[in-house]
Amino acid sequence: MLFASALAFTPISLAQSDSSISVDDVIFGDDAGNWAGDGECDDPRFAGAGMTSTTLLDDDMFHDASDCRAHWASGFLSFAGTPTVDDINFGDDSSIWADDDECDDPRFAGATMAETLVEEDMYADASDCSAAYEAGKITLAALAGDTSPTSDSGSYQNLPPSRQTAPSTQPSHNANPLANPAPSTPSSAGAGTNFDGIDFGDDSSLWAFDDECDDPRFMGDNAATTLLHEDLYADATDCLAAYKAGMIEWNEDWEAALEIMDPEFE
Numbered sequence: 001m002l003f004a005s006a007l008a009f010t011p012i013s014l015a016q017s018d019s020s021i022s023v024d025d026v027i028f029g030d031d032a033g034n035w036a037g038d039g040e041c042d043d044p045r046f047a048g049a050g051m052t053s054t055t056l057l058d059d060d061m062f063h064d065a066s067d068c069r070a071h072w073a074s075g076f077l078s079f080a081g082t083p084t085v086d087d088i089n090f091g092d093d094s095s096i097w098a099d100d101d102e103c104d105d106p107r108f109a110g111a112t113m114a115e116t117l118v119e120e121d122m123y124a125d126a127s128d129c130s131a132a133y134e135a136g137k138i139t140l141a142a143l144a145g146d147t148s149p150t151s152d153s154g155s156y157q158n159l160p161p162s163r164q165t166a167p168s169t170q171p172s173h174n175a176n177p178l179a180n181p182a183p184s185t186p187s188s189a190g191a192g193t194n195f196d197g198i199d200f201g202d203d204s205s206l207w208a209f210d211d212e213c214d215d216p217r218f219m220g221d222n223a224a225t226t227l228l229h230e231d232l233y234a235d236a237t238d239c240l241a242a243y244k245a246g247m248i249e250w251n252e253d254w255e256a257a258l259e260i261m262d263p264e265f266e
Contacts, residue, residue, distance in 0.1 A: 027110065027136045027209065028069045029062025030241035041068035041077055045136065050076035062139075079134060088140065090130045091123025103129035103138050109202040109236075110138030111209050141202045193236045198250065200240045201233025213239035213248050216258045220248035227261040 028043075035042040040052035042060040050071025071077045090105075097104040097114065104125040106117035112132045132138045193200040200215070207214040207224065214235040216227035222242040224231075242248040251257060 025111075025135070025137060026069075026072060027062065027139070027237070028065035028072075029237070030244060031063065031065050032241070032244050033060040033063030035060065036064045037066060039067060041071050043068050045080060046072070046077045047080035048077040050074070079136070088130075088133070089123065090126035090133075093124070093126050095121045095124035097121065098125050099127055101128060103132045105129045107141060108133070108138045109141040109204055109208075111203075112137045113204070139203070141204075193240060195240055195243070198243070199233065200236040200243075203234070203236050205231045205234035207231065208235050209237060211238060213242045215239045216261070217251060217254040218243070218248040219251040219254075219257075222247035227258050229258060 031037060033042055035052065035054075038052075041048075041050050042052050042054075042056065042064040044056040044058060044061055046068055048071070050068070068077060093099060095104050100114075102112055102114040103110070104114040104117065104121040106119065106122060108129055110132065112128075129138065193202070203209065205214050211222075212224045213220075213222055214224040214226075214228070214231040215233065216229070216231060218239055220242070222238075222245075239248065
């Protein structure tokens with residue numbers, strides 16, 4: 001266990017450090033935590049009067065959204081800093097896109113990621129990526145294989161299929177193509193956020209974090225009405241939260257549905 005009740009977070013004044021961060025800009029996650037809905041924030045990313053006085057667990061990170069969002073909006077929470085459970089090596093600012101307020105490191109996914117990601121920007125946009133991570137706007141994309149996000153170097157081949165980008169010697173900010181066709185069954189995928197035998201992928205969709213599941217492999221009350229092939233495996237946070245809440249389910253016939261909705265899908 002990383003966090004214990006004896007670990008003292010120094011509350012940070014919201015007015016001093018986080019006043020410019022809107023509640024809509026913070027990724028609170030979902031309410032999948034065991035202590036969600038108890039009126040106290042149990043997410044160890046935060047500190048302040050709205051926090052629980054009990055032991056903080058890294059398992060509750062991103063899983064007490066309603067409580068933490070309410071206390072943040074009331075001014076009773078601020079960021080405690082990046083939990084050391086991740087121990088992420090952000091690298092340096094050697095990327096030509098460093099300091100542009102977007103994270104260009106393809107190891108990450110989230111709302112403030114650059115549209116185009118290239119291999120050479122791995123570990124090379126430290127200031128932008130660390131700031132976005134600490135603000136809860138990006139998270140580490142799931143890594144496949146043996147490459148660790150804490151290592152000093154990474155492998156392009158070990159990124160999830162939907163996050164792979166063509167190695168480039170010249171930067172280009174064009175949209176990334178979907179690198180690999182999506183598998184048709186839950187168990188056949190294997191590189192993203194996995195739950196209940198399903199690979200949910202990452203958050204690289206343009207529609208990620210809008211509280212609707214845009215991945216066309218799912219159906220239900222919380223599924224988007226417009227289905228696009230580029231959203232396959234690309235809306236993990238929204239879809240996982242909706243799946244856990246019972247608001248969407250796996251669509252066995254998703255390929256046929258997608259062929260009707262999106263003529264570009266083959």
